[in-house]
Every structure is written in structure tokens, then in C-alpha cells.
Amino acid sequence: MQDETGAVETRIMDAIAAATDLSALEDVRVAALGKKGEVSALLKTLGGMNADDRQRLGPVFNQLKIRVTEAVQSRRATLEAEDMSRRLASETLDMTLPVDADPQFEGRIHPVSQTMEELSAILPAWALTWPKARILKAGFTISPR
Numbered sequence: 001m002q003d004e005t006g007a008v009e010t011r012i013m014d015a016i017a018a019a020t021d022l023s024a025l026e027d028v029r030v031a032a033l034g035k036k037g038e039v040s041a042l043l044k045t046l047g048g049m050n051a052d053d054r055q056r057l058g059p060v061f062n063q064l065k066i067r068v069t070e071a072v073q074s075r076r077a078t079l080e081a082e083d084m085s086r087r088l089a090s091e092t093l094d095m096t097l098p099v100d101a102d103p104q105f106e107g108r109i110h111p112v113s114q115t116m117e118e119l120s121a122i123l124p125a126w127a128l129t130w131p132k133a134r135i136l137k138a139g140f141t142i143s144p145r
Helices: 002-019 022-033 038-048 051-090 109-128
Strands: none
Touching: 002 022, 002 038, 002 051, 002 109, 022 038, 022 051
């Protein structure tokens, strides 16, 4: 049984090391530690063993589970760091550069302001003037006399 445990551990550790992305690593984790995984199957066999075998192999299986869990966590951290460095290298952004004037993001004149400007341009042609209001300090306007 110990030889089988060693073979299972070698197979799982090789699969963890061969995982190139997070989804492949998750597949390996589920295949090893999931409900129907290899390590879980070994742990389920403990129930059918006699007390001496259970006492001898239980810690071995639990240590296998701990080693596999730690290997998965370590590989996940490595893959996440590689992914982050790859993203940082491809998504370079220099915050000190000026922003390009993209017409989509330029400001627009408010429709009321635009109408007032158009009226200010049209009224003198008809010999009319645009009333200039006096502004109080409180922000209210007073119509001219």
C-alpha cells in the first residue's frame, strides 16, 4: 500500500508541476483531492481496513493529502505571480504622459449655454439686445431696470 501511495504522490506532483495555468491546476487539484479524487479514494479505503493497518496508514494518507494541498497552493501562488507579471508587462501605462485628446472624451457645451450663445448672435441682427443681469453675492440675479 505504501508503494501505491508513493506512486500516487509522484503522479500528482508531476501533474501539479506540469500545470501551465490556473484552470489546469484546478483540474489537477480536483482530480487529486476532490470527492472522487485519488487521495480521497485512498482515504476512503481506511474504513475497510483493520485497526492496525488503519493506525499505520492513516497518518501516511493524511500526510499525502497535506503535501498535495501545500504543493497546489505553492504552484497557485507561482502561477498567479507569473500571470501578474505577464499582465503588467503587456499593460504598461505611464501615468506621467499627457492624455490624448480623444474626441469621444472631450467636453461639450451645455444645450442651454449653446442656445444662449446662438440667441446672443441672432438678436443684434434684429436690433435687439440681450439683457445682462446683475449677479448678487448670494448667487441670485436681478433683472436690469
